[in-house]
Amino acid sequence: MDKYTLWSLRLGYSAKQAKTIQTIGLEKVLQNSFATKVDATIPAFLDDSPKSFNEYVEIRKKLKANPEIAKEMQKKEIQTFLEMKTWWIEKMNTEEFPLREKMTCFWHNHYVSTFQKVKSNYSIFQHNQILRENAFGNFKTLTKQIVKTNAMVRYLDNTDNKKGKLNENLSRELLELFTLGIGNYTEEDIKNGAKGLAGLGIGQENATYRERLEDNESFTYLGKKGNFKADEMIDIIFEQPNIPYLITRKILKWFIYDNPKEELVKYYGDYLRKKNFEIQPLLTKIFTEAFAKNTAGTKIKNPLEYILQLMNELHIENPNGRLIALFIKDQGMDLYGQPNVKGWDGGNYWLTSQVFLQRNNVADLLCNGKNLTRGKVENENAMMKKNRPLNVKLDWDKNGNNIEIIAQLKERLLFKTDKNEQQDFEEILKYDFDSKTEGSENAVMRLFNFMVKTPEFQLI
Template structure:
């Protein structure tokens, strides 16, 4: 396989969700520099929204009992959250701003929250998307002051005299410095600085002075009458923060096995740039080591990357898009619904016998060649308030009713080796066995290539 083709595919998978069908034609010929420039060009930012109108309690809920009303509100909340999920997925598939959405996907797992209130979900999602390639300081401040995060980590209950340490702990352990760079005392004192941080009914950030502990605090070796803003600024002064974030980005975008020499250089430069995310990503994607063979095809696609990647290469009309949520659940990664505050695990944890089986079958299921015959994994806690798994699955969830435009796929792949465009590392692929299954049509070839273990890697 052509080297530049492999490099370009690698870049598009890591800095986005794989090549789109409209990129196939000139993927080989394009200059890597041009491809990079395209990725870093940002279009006009547009917010993700939900479509179901908010509950207008006054208008039509007056004749309902409180129990009925509550049920109705929960139903609307659930619908709006599912719409946010699908609209985020749609951006990953169709937005020209591939790198922005990929970075947003990364931050969405880094600043993991799970809230019932769709307005809060929408707000934090757009904060993350807007700042995805901006400045980490802005991102950290806006996320830390978002109602979704303050609510999820109980800071609404963090009051003078009764500090709740949850928020302060996770900010240090998971969002900024990482374990080993602060003490339990720093957490206690940090929590006192965040007392009074909360939000009002409309979801606006509020500092409530009467709940704030104005006493002297000692945090990371300094003593003063610190506020939450001071604490975040002091955390950003720590080089450990730049290193922690850089390492996490490297593991996600380059390789789970870190190269310390590279990390030290990148994180020093990230720190000196005052946490400029775009600059850090430019350094990574322009580096020659990024294209080392050991960094290509070494990552297992997460379920969202797998689904979005297929949707980018197979133009499809999906009559029941809400059923894509079922695939997210079955494969173990539901947008807006990370398992806990640590976000999603990476790598091999995506694959067990049931998820691998389903992954290999999705191309045939989505092409209408076989039915979906699965129920969720037993450890499934993402029922989203649905009473039982069975009802959830049987509701009409069997089939997303997808129509794929195979003519367009045929055109895009005519006179090309499909495997060169679909598989990153074709070395291990036994292409004859794939072709034996095929009736020589591009359609069957594409479906069979997408059903190989090799397609699971990026």
């Protein structure tokens, strides 16, 4: 089993970094990953999307007056939304050091905010950029920023939270899903927290308090009494004894274990508190310590890890990001569109019988040089373009015999096989295999196709 491929997948989405990790070492790769810069440029696909609250209000006035224009603009915003998914997938796939994007995706599933509910591409993009900028930063600082994004106050209905008519959604999820976890607060804390968040609504660039909607009466929050607002409430949350453990459990699940042991959760949680909730040193400690262990096969690949690894192995250049976005949506990993505020469950959720069947169908398509397919095709030209053959190829030892080639693929694809599986592989690539004969490439591709459709390939 190739340790460097394993860690390339864990720090990214494919084996692209394997040689780099082997050459310069894991710690240097981590340093380079943490040093990656964030492009602050607003992508061109957002040019026509409203970017401030005033712009949004003006556009809504025009749309109310003309239903036809409203319908066209809605279509355009949906197209922009699909472009934003494609843009992000391309970043994940092309970054030299993709750990920042993988961590952004982690935070994206921690502080969930969906386009379907928010209905503003720019707000969703802005939310995503804050996650990217703070991917390796301070957990408390990031929580403060995210709670005051227009996307979050809209997604969790804090726009409806005002004095005399409180909405508890944001207050509840701030405690339950973002920071402490169930069992570490009371229902009274949720009710009182809603008072502190009352009046926090959509602003020009970020969420802002509206004085006439605020509730400025004193209340008790996690044992402290006062008239607290969002930042002060979060400061109090981060003083609680159990604050580190929810996030360390989720980080361990995202990168290494589907079911991390509680002693590990506490061990790394205590370290996170010691480091004043800085994420970068926590990741360094987790990765460097896990690198020294044999922890392969402890996590089911999410759809992105699965499809991007497969495409990388087949040397598919410039893969269609939109088709990938649709594939992972079918697999239950819709970017900017989680099923609920809890986000994607991960673990066994990624390998239901339906998901496994979809993965096998996609493996067949790609190994046979056919692109991913999805939905109706409107005309013949589009059909021809969509089904244009892919130029796929595998790297394998042309001088090796069948046993050596099987061993090479097992190493690269992170296989631990028993005697029966080995026999299955040797049935496909027989003892008299000769790489110089016509059709040898096809024989190795058949073996690869068989291997990536086994349960072992789904693990990382």
